Amino acid sequence: MLVNMKEILHYAKLGNYAVGSFNIYSYETIKGVLDSARHQNTPVILAFGEKYLENMDFELVYGLVKTLSKDIKVQVALHLDHCSNLENVYKAIKAGFTSVMYDGSSLPYEQNVANTLKVVEVAHSCNVSVEAELGSLAAGVNSHEGKSTDEEIYTNPLQAKDFVQKTEVDVLAVSIGTVHGMYKGIPNIRIDILKKIFKELDIPLALHGGSGTPEDVIRNCIQNGICKINVNTEVSSYTVDKLKELLNEGKRYHLSQISLMQITYVKEVVCKYMKLFE
Ligand code: 13P
Numbered sequence: 001m002l003v004n005m006k007e008i009l010h011y012a013k014l015g016n017y018a019v020g021s022f023n024i025y026s027y028e029t030i031k032g033v034l035d036s037a038r039h040q041n042t043p044v045i046l047a048f049g050e051k052y053l054e055n056m057d058f059e060l061v062y063g064l065v066k067t068l069s070k071d072i073k074v075q076v077a078l079h080l081d082h083c084s085n086l087e088n089v090y091k092a093i094k095a096g097f098t099s100v101m102y103d104g105s106s107l108p109y110e111q112n113v114a115n116t117l118k119v120v121e122v123a124h125s126c127n128v129s130v131e132a133e134l135g136s137l138a139a140g141v142n143s144h145e146g147k148s149t150d151e152e153i154y155t156n157p158l159q160a161k162d163f164v165q166k167t168e169v170d171v172l173a174v175s176i177g178t179v180h181g182m183y184k185g186i187p188n189i190r191i192d193i194l195k196k197i198f199k200e201l202d203i204p205l206a207l208h209g210g211s212g213t214p215e216d217v218i219r220n221c222i223q224n225g226i227c228k229i230n231v232n233t234e235v236s237s238y239t240v241d242k243l244k245e246l247l248n249e250g251k252r253y254h255l256s257q258i259s260l261m262q263i264t265y266v267k268e269v270v271c272k273y274m275k276l277f278e
Helices: 004-015 027-040 058-068 086-095 110-125 155-166 191-200 215-223 233-248 255-277
Strands: 019-023 042-049 076-084 101-102 127-135 173-175 205-207 228-230
Touching: 004 019, 004 076, 004 127, 004 173, 004 228, 019 027, 019 076, 019 255, 027 042, 027 058, 027 255, 042 058, 042 127, 042 233, 058 076, 058 127, 076 086, 086 101, 086 110, 101 110, 110 127, 110 155, 127 155, 155 173, 173 191, 173 228, 191 205, 191 215, 215 228, 215 255, 228 233, 228 255, 233 255
Parallel strands: 019 042, 019 228, 042 076, 076 101, 101 127, 127 173, 173 205, 205 228
Antiparallel strands: none
């Protein structure tokens, strides 16, 4: 069942749990994530970022997700991850995405507010939810998002309150020390900042950079308002490492078998995170 992400996160906020948002860019990742949701009996967010438009276009992503989630009992949202291009936001909405993230976090504040407002107006008129980000995540190891020069800018709680009041976004992504990719050293996650943001805002909060974040930190974040957790790098690196092991064993595989193995490995890592977020 494909639904607006706001609906999924409304229940997560009430129930004090988080919903995993996993990046998709191929048949195998879509099937692996949906099979995990079926197996764990938990709602899920499938996140497609504009950087993967070389792999699939919006219509193809929507078609596959719609077909593969036809008989699923849990709620599924198809979400546009980090998108700074307004045209692409509108294309995703037109293609049938049920949620979009407009990322104007690198723009001057007033410009970010103005652009986000435009997105909210269009998206809400189509029953599509909107996520935005304030602050900025640094780049870790093997990050496939952002730039290697990205630096940490923590979310300012009072600015976050002003931003949500002005734009009426449904979900806010916060920057509290997680990184896109794996951590270079010991993670320093600022739960103190998260607590202040949580106090100021009523809407569900999103945590990007889930890969490699220690389990106790994840639990602490969920206790303090995080309802959506994004995971990308670890699904890819786990699957690639397992495939490397398999191929190194020396047996010759047919490509169709490799496709099935990819789905199995994606499912293993996604289920691990789903259990943690419950
Ligand atoms: P990781 O690659 O660190 O898991 O981050 C994913 C993410 O935040 C997607 O937007």
